[in-house]
Amino acid sequence: MFEGLEERFRRVLPKADFCSLRAVDERNEIVQVRQNVLQPIQLFQDCGAMITVMDRGGYGYAATSDLSMEGLQRATERALSWAHLAAGQCVFDYTKVAMPHPRGKYESPAKTAWESIPMTAKIDIVKRECERLKTDDLIADFTAVLWYARSESFYLTNEGGSVHQVIRRIYPNLSVTASEGTTSRTRTLGAGALCRQGGFEVLQDVGFMEEGPQLAREALELLSAPNCPEGKMDLLLDPSQLYLQIHESIGHPLELDRILGDERNYAGTSFVQPEYFGSFRYGSDLLNITYDPTIPEEFASFGFDDDGLEAEKLYLIEKGVLKRAMGGLISQTRAGIPGVANARADGWRRPPIDRMANLNLEPGESSLDEMIRSVEKGIYMRSNTSWSIDDSRNKFQFGCEWGRLIENGKLTQVVHSPNYRGISETFWNNLVMVGNRSEFGVLGTPNCGKGEPNQVMRVGHATPPALFRDVDVFGGD
Amino acid sequence: MQEQFYAITDYAVSILQGDEVINLSFEGEESDFVRFNHSRIRQPGSVFSIDLGIDLIRGQRHAEGHLALAGVREEDRERVRAAIEELRGRLDHLPEDPHLLYATEVHSTERFGECDLPDREVVLGEILRGGQEKDLVGIFAQGPIYRGFANNLGQKNWFATRSFHLDWSFYLRADKAVKTSYAGSRWDAEILRKKMDEAAQQLELLKVEPKTIKPGKVRAYLSPSAVCEILGTVAWMGFGLKDHKSKISSLIKMTAGDATLHPSFNLAENTAEGIAPNFDSKGFIKDDKVTIIENGKFKDYLVSPRSAKEYGVPTNGARSFEYPESCDLAAGDLASDTVLEKLGTGAYINNLWYLNYSDRPACRLTGMTRFATFWVEDGRISAPLNVMRFDESFYRMFGANLIGLTREREVLLDNNTYGGRQAGSARLPGALIDDFPFTL
Structure with a gap:
């Protein structure tokens, strides 16, 4: 052609x-x-x-x-x-x-x-x-x-x-x-x-x-299985849920075009303000988020973005502190904020805008067993089935297909309709354990919607499982 | 564009072999898009796009393909020839499809929309002038969109409309904004000015210190736009026969007779009074009206040709995803100008956002308030309400807790542009609901 x-x-x-x-x-x-x-x-x-x-x-x-x-x-x-x-x-x-x-x-x-x-x-x-x-x-x-x-x-x-x-x-x-x-x-x-x-x-x-x-x-x-119980407890997320938590409550709020206001009529704005970069504590010390185009099998690896900027691995959040935005060259120049090569279009019919590419949680040092053993009262959730978050990317609610209670360091009862909700900043600051490299899962989604005119984007998220303290958990009707 | 489609149809039919049957579907647009932010232009541009769907059939075997056409006769002939050859090469390797169903009776139709589209320079000037000293963000789209169907039996269906759609918000600060739109086929600067003046007046209401409320149950009014968000979510895996038969329907309790809605809840796919094309990609003509919910009870499913064959019932022309394109919720008896009074103290919700099922078999939904949502006390707007999350069953919202639907309805045009501009619409009332639970 x-x-x-x-x-x-x-x-x-x-x-x-x-x-x-x-x-x-x-x-x-x-x-x-x-x-x-x-x-x-x-x-x-x-x-x-x-x-x-x-x-x-x-x-x-x-x-x-x-x-x-x-x-x-x-x-x-x-x-x-x-x-x-x-x-x-x-x-x-x-x-x-x-x-x-x-x-x-x-x-x-x-x-x-x-x-x-x-x-x-x-x-x-x-x-x-x-x-x-x-x-x-x-x-x-x-x-x-x-x-x-x-x-x-x-x-x-x-x-x-x-x-x-x-x-x-x-x-x-x-x-x-x-x-x-x-x-x-x-x-x-x-x-x-x-x-x-x-x-x-x-x-x-x-x-x-x-x-x-x-x-x-x-x-x-x-x-x-019984319904998921309601209450505040520890939450262990499998990569099949955590990938979307990263996507919705870190990826989207760090998109520079949202911070610049371009998306306010449709996809929304961001609780992240321009002055946050360099100092804002997004999460605990264990939170290390990268834009990483170097994992060949990950869904959104590429050499150059759609405005011609060469892609390289960069830290967006390092030891919990916000460093860099998800913004392509035009947004970086508009905002005066460092970004990454993520000006992307979903095809030839649409212009490039700031999109996630590969946005990953870097591995920590814990095994899955160690995380389970550390929990007195909690729940392990797998496989996202429901997602919703406000237009500033603060108040979220997620649901999973499968949940299993953790009691006194052991996995016990399987439960249906596990849901949880929270606020982005609080949630990520309650991150207490991150899985090691052997637990690292490479996932992604083919259906991220954004932009006017609308675009549906393929993005990648690699992550190990991770443990969060004091999360509001509840079940179905 | 119609001539181009019919010419490529004639060519495709001319290269059929033996007893092959061909169904062709056509989607095209010539669109201008202008994005705005801070009352200035962010990205302006144009898109010329033609997509041709081909279903090549031999007996009960068939192969489907979609390809982009260039709009250039010889180039397009070559693309279609190559596509048909590839599909033909697959037919021998594919099993018979027990659920294949396509129209064999000829029903040709034509529908052309009126047009008086404005000059882009004039429109931009009027939009930017209206946004002066305000913070306007949004998108303007205009131009013709085309849909077509044809087959080798001689059926030809054509739908063309030329329209514009300005979808915008005036922002006050952070997430406080008034969202509105202006759409149609005849641009009138005076209507735009009036809409912008009304939005500016509503913006004044947002200048009051916003109120934050604790989670709990409140009385709530949902505008037609907010109702549209809820119905749009429930329609997703709720109204189609396939989802019902597969036991993944969100309305599984309702179809089983275990749950009902308020008797005043009457919902239909009203193709006759909507603006979407009345034909599908298999050549079937949609029923003028399919009553989905009647007097609070589930009545009829949306049935695509494929589902019709699979489950042995007639199709009503629904497209393959069995989702409504002309959603019509009957009006109630609540006068819109009495809504604040009837609301008394509670939340006046203009827009909802990011809805999803929190328990699909129970048809429980969660989502957020967005844009101009107000707290009302003693029948008067007292303050903008900071965003709140709700989590509630559809059955409770529009069943026992439904106080009333408004007498007046709004026609909401589908402004979705995923893959291309759409031609759907919804006609909906507002809803007054008791014990609406905010959870975060």
């Missing part, structure tokens, strides 16, 4: 301070078996480009699926006209940002390429894992799915920048629901968050071909 694209771009370049082309060619395939019936295999092929122009202090973009010379010419003229129309009326003088002109490439690892496995073999694998979920007559719904996405992008700038990136992502999931009367309980493979970059080897790495029967047993067990 990109053949001759660079030459055509160079030929339509306008006289402007800055101009870039970001072309994306993405192919998605979804193989899903529900209740032992193969669902229609979905094949999505999407290709187009966005031209961005900065000139006279203004900014404008135009996205098109017409990559011919004429199509690019029209898009360039449209983007230039937007930049000139906006000049002098923008929230920021775009001449103040020195856009990079990078050269480089990045490619996801893949030991066994998705394309090398015949479609019939993929169907057989998904069918087999679906069948293995139906272990009992009380299993009412059961689904296995593999979602593969190959995204190839080409970023060009008016001063010779040229970046080629190929990202391969696999998103395997299992879901099983046990039901009796009007009660139903669902278990999923890692809360549907075991999405990775790579090839077919990811299936083995995340237990896609092992976990099914166990998930079914747990769904059945939850049917007869």
